[in-house]
Amino acid sequence: MKRYNIAELQPNMVLAQDVIDEDKSVVLLKSDTVLTETLIGLLRERGITSVPILNKQTVLQKKYQTSVNHVRQIFDEARHSNKLRVNDFQSIAQDCIKDFIYKPHSFSILKELATKDNYTFEHSVNVGILSGLIAHWMNFSKQDIHQAVLAGLFHDIGKAKIPLSILNKPGKLSPEEMAIMQKHASLGYDLVVNLEDIPLSVKMCSLQHHERNNGCGYPASLENNDINKFAKIIAIADVYDAITSDRVYKKKTTPFKAIQIIEEELGKLDPAIGNVFVLNIREYLIGSRVLLNTNECAEIICWNKVIGSLPILRTASAQYIDLNTQKEYQISTMP
Numbered sequence: 001m002k003r004y005n006i007a008e009l010q011p012n013m014v015l016a017q018d019v020i021d022e023d024k025s026v027v028l029l030k031s032d033t034v035l036t037e038t039l040i041g042l043l044r045e046r047g048i049t050s051v052p053i054l055n056k057q058t059v060l061q062k063k064y065q066t067s068v069n070h071v072r073q074i075f076d077e078a079r080h081s082n083k084l085r086v087n088d089f090q091s092i093a094q095d096c097i098k099d100f101i102y103k104p105h106s107f108s109i110l111k112e113l114a115t116k117d118n119y120t121f122e123h124s125v126n127v128g129i130l131s132g133l134i135a136h137w138m139n140f141s142k143q144d145i146h147q148a149v150l151a152g153l154f155h156d157i158g159k160a161k162i163p164l165s166i167l168n169k170p171g172k173l174s175p176e177e178m179a180i181m182q183k184h185a186s187l188g189y190d191l192v193v194n195l196e197d198i199p200l201s202v203k204m205c206s207l208q209h210h211e212r213n214n215g216c217g218y219p220a221s222l223e224n225n226d227i228n229k230f231a232k233i234i235a236i237a238d239v240y241d242a243i244t245s246d247r248v249y250k251k252k253t254t255p256f257k258a259i260q261i262i263e264e265e266l267g268k269l270d271p272a273i274g275n276v277f278v279l280n281i282r283e284y285l286i287g288s289r290v291l292l293n294t295n296e297c298a299e300i301i302c303w304n305k306v307i308g309s310l311p312i313l314r315t316a317s318a319q320y321i322d323l324n325t326q327k328e329y330q331i332s333t334m335p
């Protein structure tokens with residue numbers, strides 16, 4: 001939180017506390033109000049000289065948590081009835097696009113926003129945002145970016161019909177439990193198939209996001225062009241977020257390792273979409289700090305454009321290391 005003079009205020013800044021008109025002892029604007037030109041004019045008229053403003057990270061954290069809470073309510077309602085509040089999903093999708101898709105650093109901070117105890121709901125929001133980013137990187141139209149975000153938010157809605165004892169089990173599922181869990185794809189499709197105002201591709205994503213290009217996926221072992229294009233995008237966002245998330249039974253894997261896993265899986269995951277994803281995610285990792293197996297700290301400086309290649313690093317002692325050729329060095333962790 002920082003105080004800003006009235007002349008420094010900009011639209012979209014968010015108030016960190018109530019603003020009080022001292023003379024009249026009334027609250028002029030409440031905490032969390034998003035400022036507009038009109039509201040800034042009102043503050044000026046009332047003689048307010050400075051106000052406390054939330055920092056951008058806090059604003060994004062609040063917006064992210066609001067989306068996660070809405071997704072939780074939609075899942076809860078779907079669990080107890082078969083009703084789905086489609087309009088709420090549409091407005092969450094719009095908020096995700098506004099707050100994350102066109103913001104250059106949104107991806108980098110996505111993982112800092114997660115709280116660890118809301119996995120299913122945070123995962124839905126993360127997959128929505130990541131899918132929208134992939135669609136944006138693939139130069140999709142605004143309408144298709146919206147569809148990708150919506151499909152990501154919806155993709156695991158079938159989990160609302162999976163028993164909580166299986167969904168939240170803190171450990172590996174038995175084969176029988178896994179078979180029940182895998183039903184979430186067709187259960188999700190059943191929930192959305194008759195909804196109006198939801199594009200068919202979004203509905204197909206609920207059903208097909210675990211299908212794989214080589215036919216090893218479920219529920220129908222579809223291959224290549226039989227799988228909806230949006231479902232292929234969701235599949236990559238889904239795998240990446242699952243690998244890089246903390247779970248009760250596993251610590252999260254670094255984005256660096258997640259990229260390697262996705263590169264190894266290309267063939268099952270769509271190679272063309274996967275290439276776009278990997279090349280763009282690598283850009284976000286430039287400048288990240290890593291810890292090497294030698295216990296030295298280093299920074300990722302650049303990557304070449306070849307899929308499967310490793311980055312070039314600069315250590316704290318200004319030594320350059322090319323992980324592609326200097327095999328004695330490996331990245332241990334990303335602090």
Ligand SMILES: [Fe+2]
Pocket residue numbers: 155156184209210
């Ligand atoms: Fe799923």
